[in-house]
Amino acid sequence: MSLIIDVGMRVSLILGLLTGLSVVVLSLVWVERKFLGRIQMRMGPMVVGPYGLLQPVADAIKLVAKEDLLSPWVDRIVYWIAPLAVFIPSFMIWVTIPISRDIVIRNMDMGLFYIIAFSVLSIVGLVAAGWASSNKYAVLGGFRAAAQLISYEIPLIMAVLGVAMLAQSLNLQEIVNQQDTYVYALVQPLGLLIFFIAGLAEIGRTPFDIHPAESEVVGGPFVEYSGAHWSIFFLAEYINTFAVAALTVLMFLGGWLLPGLSGGAITTVGVLVFFAKTYLVILIIFWFRGTFPRLRIDQLMSFGWKMLVPLSFLNIILTGCYMFYGWPAWLMSIISVTILASVFWLVSKRMNNTKKEYTVHIYKPESLEVKNAG
Amino acid sequence: MAEKDKAEEAIEPINRLDAKSIALQAMLPGIVSDFKVTINTAFDLVVVAVEPEEIKQICLLLRDNDETAFDYLLLLCVVDYEDYLQVVYHIYSTSLKHTLVVKTNVSPEEPSLESVTPVWKGADWYEREAHDLFGVSFNAHPSLSPLLLYEGFEGFPGRRNYEMPEYKEW
Amino acid sequence: MVDQDINKKLDTVQMMVNMGPQHPSTHGVFRMVLAVDGERIVDVEPHIGYLHRGSEKLCEGEIYVQIVTLFDRLDYLSNLNNEMVFCRAVEKLMELEIPERAEYIRVILCELNRVASHLLFIGTFGLDVGAMTPSMYMFRDREKIQSMFEAVTGARMMHNYIRIGGIKNDVPDDFIHRMKSLIVELKKGLEEADKLLSFNEIFLARTKNIGTMSAKMAIEYGVSGPSLRASGVPIDIRKDHPYSIYDRFDFGIPIGEIGDCWDRYYVRLEEVRQSISIMEQALYQLPDGDTITPTRFLLRPPKGEVYVRGENPRGEIGVYMISDGTDKPYRVKVRPPSFCNLMTIKDLLIDTYVADAVVILGSLDIVLGEVDR
């Protein structure tokens, strides 16, 4: 009897998490559309509800109620499983992400490792979706997704490793508690940058939205999906975005901690602090989307392998030295910032065989000058 | 018949040449002396009428000669004069900035002509278009597959005697 | 035997990708069949003709006044330039004198049309590269131009405003005032686009040295307009063979050095600046007077043939018109700039990436209505 109650409790926990994440995704959709609208000097959604607040709900209802279009050549089984294979991992990592002190479904000692292991799984779903759609664009998109996600997994793990070394733990609770005196963003700006860039590439958002690139492969793996199937992909994408932002906050920006906040208030007010920080990071992601063009796949790969991977190794070595020799924290941050600056300088120099100079000139024939003079 | 008379009169020369064209008109006979050509004018442009067999050699000559240097094909077009099809080449020199019209007549039954794609690559699609709409076949063209019309289209809709099919309104 | 078979067949597969006619980045109903090896393009087969309406043939059945509307519909982004080149062809054949004021208004509106077309190019090029904001900015500015057109011609597109012998009607009273404030806004909007896109590192990486067209290749293919000038060939009909009153204005020709996508983009951006300068000068010089030389409704130009060239936003448009003395032309043939520019796509695309294909096609700035006619 107790078994049934227990399983029931856990199922309801999972369902609660699902509901909560759905609400978050709806809010994210609204925030993104409004924010992009503001960037682009327009209003964004305004019709459904006050300030278009109910627009995402209307969209969700539309998506579910939509007819499911199915091309006759698709491989039915793989086609149906693929969205789930993308969605379940992205959902499952939330089991261990805390939103405040002790507010977490299950506090795992290997939380970070768990998150990384599960997030890799969604690649299989993308490749499967691309293959099952029996569409050339989808196949191209699937390849792109696989290549991109596998490459960026390495710097991502390495950046996480730096934090784990600092905190001497893979437990997210523990990592946040360790940032009591100073947040890790100050100690490891390099790690923060690597994690953020690799995270953006992992979730495939601008400037790394190469696998669903609308103007090239018309939505990539999702090109044949519609209605409910597509909305599952959509949910997964936004949950992943939220997860990357949340992880950035937890690992580098002090999670729910705020100077001056202490005692029992941490747990309750911490939730607000956490969400505020996370949404700020998400706004940065949306801001990128509003301003950046898209990279090309080979540029993305060379950036990943030639820049981020060596940098992340360097970061780990630095962290190791810092831990071993017991350097003061400020020295570490200075070194980190120096490396960052020199890398920026190097990159801009390297990029500038695509010179930042005007190759366009104004040509004025001589005869005209004479004519105007006379 | 009445229409045909009109058409033939249509190429009656009107002379509004500018300085560059006058110079070109004076220079041309010396350059194309090896070929059977008639030099004429049409409004403000010099017109060279040539034999269809010689079109490619003349075009090559006009392109490679330093005094003419016609390296730019403006327009290749076919005009249907019922009795004959006239292929018109408007060519231009990007360095000397003068324009010339080259014309040649082919028979409407089996119009066939040497392709000028080796001379100007830009003739490619123009020739395919002419093949589509007027049925002029260009020898030695890389591929004369239909460009504007669909595969298996019957007839040559550019010609004046093409009967338009009856379309039903829907 | 078996081993051989396996060795032979385990190479990577070449995949045929059919891009278009329904694809967001082919700028209309254009279709390319790409043979790709992974992401690299091995072969291209372009297909056009999905929008073929036989405009040239239609012209043979219409009277001269009606043909202006057909020319409107060739290139739906530069209607006024199209109208102008046809009207000039008829006027040249009839040797018609155009009133000063009409010429000035024509030039102002044509340049405004060029600006609108180039703004649209910048926006959609941004979309091709993956940036969505420039298109919004550019559409905002283009919208102002469209409402200006509406005020002057009565229509946002397909104006039928430039008539044989002049223009349909005089401009509204506050035209100069409105134009001046519009020009100020356009300048501001253009600087925004320049700041947002031109020197973005990613944008540079995506467009620099991509789709390089040498001057020799451009001339061989008969490429014209900004795409030709980006390759470093300073040919502009407005300058080399000035028509209308273009010889009265002081403006430069932007030319590129390399002929890559970035040059083609920036030449257009620079051309907007030059067009704005032409408009400013024309507004300053705008005389009073008649706007149209009255002609008969059923025009009968003398027998003869005429070839007229004009500088469209997309390149050099030419009209070859043969008149047989009746009220309908015997033959009208258009030299479509996009048609020639698009011809180069095969040479440009081979050995690039799929992502580049979209950028290169976008940088050529084609309008399929004009390619297919």
Added chain:
Amino acid sequence: MSLAGIVFYILAVISISMVGVLVLITTNYDLSLAETVFYILAAISLVGALGVVATRNVIYASFLLLTSLMGVASIYLLLLAEFLALVQILIYGGAVIIVILFFIMLTRVHEVKSITDNSQKPFAFITSLLVFGLLLAGILNSNIEVGERSSVPFTELGTSLFTQWAVPFEVASLVLLIALIGAIVIARPKEDE
């Protein structure tokens, strides 16, 4: 209202709950339940493994392989070997399967006729039987003690890996490095090409 959409949503929720419960259930549970779960997982892994060899579609085979590997990972999880389970998911579930899929999709494998019959068939049969017998004998002869499941702390694992097993660890990484370099050497284009 589209029925398929709603059905799909319900399906999604159910499967998520299943996986979620599986992850949550592994802590602090008595063996009786764990045993039931174990049999289910073992069945999944076995069916997946059988499917890999049974199916003719290579893509299906790779997905079934993934199922089987995930089943094994879940069993690890059940045995409180969290680290092993996660490594299994990360390496096999992510990297290996993706590489296999890449291979299959990029090459013309599906166009080559699968060779089901050749002269080595009897040998293969005998060898597989031998291996099976060996494994069976090993299992039957071994005296596995069913003790309390206990999770090894993560730090302890790390310490033992870098002290007690340092040499094997380094050898393994060396082998991997050699494989990596070898792959690059094979894959890079030849000079004369």
